[in-house]
Amino acid sequence: MNALEIKNLTKSYPGFTLDNLNLTLPSGCIMGLIGENGAGKSTTIKLILDMIHKDSGSIIILGKDNTDSIELTKEDIGVVMDEVGIPECLTVKQVGNVMKNTFRNWDDAEYARLAQKLALPDKKQFKEFSRGMKMKLGIAIALSHKAKLLILDEATSGLDPVVRDEVVEMFSDFTRDENHSILISSHIVSDLEKLCDYVAFLHKGKLLLCEEKDQLLAEYGLIHCTAEEIQNLPAEAIKYKKENPYGIEAMVLRSAVPANFNVSPISIEELFVFMVKEAR
Numbered sequence: 001m002n003a004l005e006i007k008n009l010t011k012s013y014p015g016f017t018l019d020n021l022n023l024t025l026p027s028g029c030i031m032g033l034i035g036e037n038g039a040g041k042s043t044t045i046k047l048i049l050d051m052i053h054k055d056s057g058s059i060i061i062l063g064k065d066n067t068d069s070i071e072l073t074k075e076d077i078g079v080v081m082d083e084v085g086i087p088e089c090l091t092v093k094q095v096g097n098v099m100k101n102t103f104r105n106w107d108d109a110e111y112a113r114l115a116q117k118l119a120l121p122d123k124k125q126f127k128e129f130s131r132g133m134k135m136k137l138g139i140a141i142a143l144s145h146k147a148k149l150l151i152l153d154e155a156t157s158g159l160d161p162v163v164r165d166e167v168v169e170m171f172s173d174f175t176r177d178e179n180h181s182i183l184i185s186s187h188i189v190s191d192l193e194k195l196c197d198y199v200a201f202l203h204k205g206k207l208l209l210c211e212e213k214d215q216l217l218a219e220y221g222l223i224h225c226t227a228e229e230i231q232n233l234p235a236e237a238i239k240y241k242k243e244n245p246y247g248i249e250a251m252v253l254r255s256a257v258p259a260n261f262n263v264s265p266i267s268i269e270e271l272f273v274f275m276v277k278e279a280r
Contacts, residue, residue, distance in 0.1 A: 001063050003027045003149050003181035004048070009057035011047055018043050018205045021057070025198065028178035030171065031210075032192030033185040034272050035202035041185040042082065044202070045153045048183075049079065062148060075104055078142030080155040084134045088127035092120045092137065096144075103145035111144035118163070131158035139167060143174065150174065152184040156191050164188070168195050189269035201272055208275050213268065220271055221263035223250045233257065240274040251275075 004025040011018040018040045025031045035041050046052045048059055050066050059066040062076055086095060092115050100106045118136040121129075129137065135158050142150055150171070156164050168191055174180050186192055192199065193213070200210040209216075220239065223230075226247050230238070237256035241248055251274040257263055266274075 001027055003062060004183060005060040007058045009047060009059065010055045011043060011052065012055055016205055021207055023200055023207070023210055025181055025183055027181055028175060029197040030175055030182040030184065030195055031198040031200060032196035033183060033200050033202065034189060034192060036276070039202040040205045041202055042153055045151055045185065048151060075145065076148040078145065078147035078150045080135065080138040080142050080152045082154045082157065084138035086126045086137065088125060090126050091123060093122065095137065095141070099141055099145065105146040107144050107146065111140060114140040114143055132160065132163065135159060136163070143170065148179055148181070150182040152182065154186055155184060156186055156188055164191060171195055189272060193268040199268055201275055203276050216268070216271060217266065219254060220266050221252055221254050222266045222270065223252050223257070223261055223263055224248070225250070233261070240278045
C-alpha cells in the first residue's frame, strides 16, 4: 500500500492555481517537496490534511480518502506545520498531558526521551520559545504517538545546523520501519538531498517532476566548457545552459553526452535551480 496517492489535484485562488498535481509516496519512503515561496508546497499539505477544500482530484492517505476519514487517520499522521499551534501558556510537560488525551497511542516515555534529546526546556512557557525550539517541540509531538506517516512543512526551518543534522537522522531512523513514510517540504534543499528517496519539484503550482532522487542524480550532470566546445554537444543533451566569465555551465542528460566530455555530478539544489530557470 502507498502511504499517499494524489491524483489530478487542483486548487485555485485569485492569482494562483495548484494545477493537476499527481504524486505517489510509497510506504517506507521519504519524499521531499521542493519549491520557491509561493510554489504551492503549503497549499498541497493543507489539501492533504483537509484544512482547505480542493476544487478537483483525489487524495488517498494510507488507503483512505482524506475527506472521508481524516479524523480516523489522524492517529496515524504526525504533522509539523510551519507554525506550531500550541497554547502559549503551556510548558513541555503540560503539552504532553494534553496530547495524552488527544492521541490513543500517545507514548509518554518516548515524548520525554525526545524532549531531552532535543534539549527542550522544562519550565519555560511556549510563548518564551524561540522559533527553533517551537519546531523541535512540534517534531517531538509528531514522533510520540506511533504515527505511520509524517507530514512536515518546513520542519527544519529555524534549527541550527547541528540540531538540523540530528533531526534529519531521527527522520531517517523513523523510516527504517517499512510501514513509516514522510512527506517533507523545505527550503533547505541540502537536508532533503541527504534525507529523501524521492523528490518532487513544484514551480508556480505545477509539478516539474517527481522521481527517485538517485535516478535523477544518475540521469543528469553538469558540464563546464567553452562556447566552442558546447557546439559539439547534441542539442538533446543540453537541458539548460548559462554563460559566465569563465565559459559555459550546462545541465545535461548524461545518456546523450559523448564519451569525450567530462560530466560532473549535480546536486538536487542545482538541478532544481536549473529546471526552474528552464520553466520560466
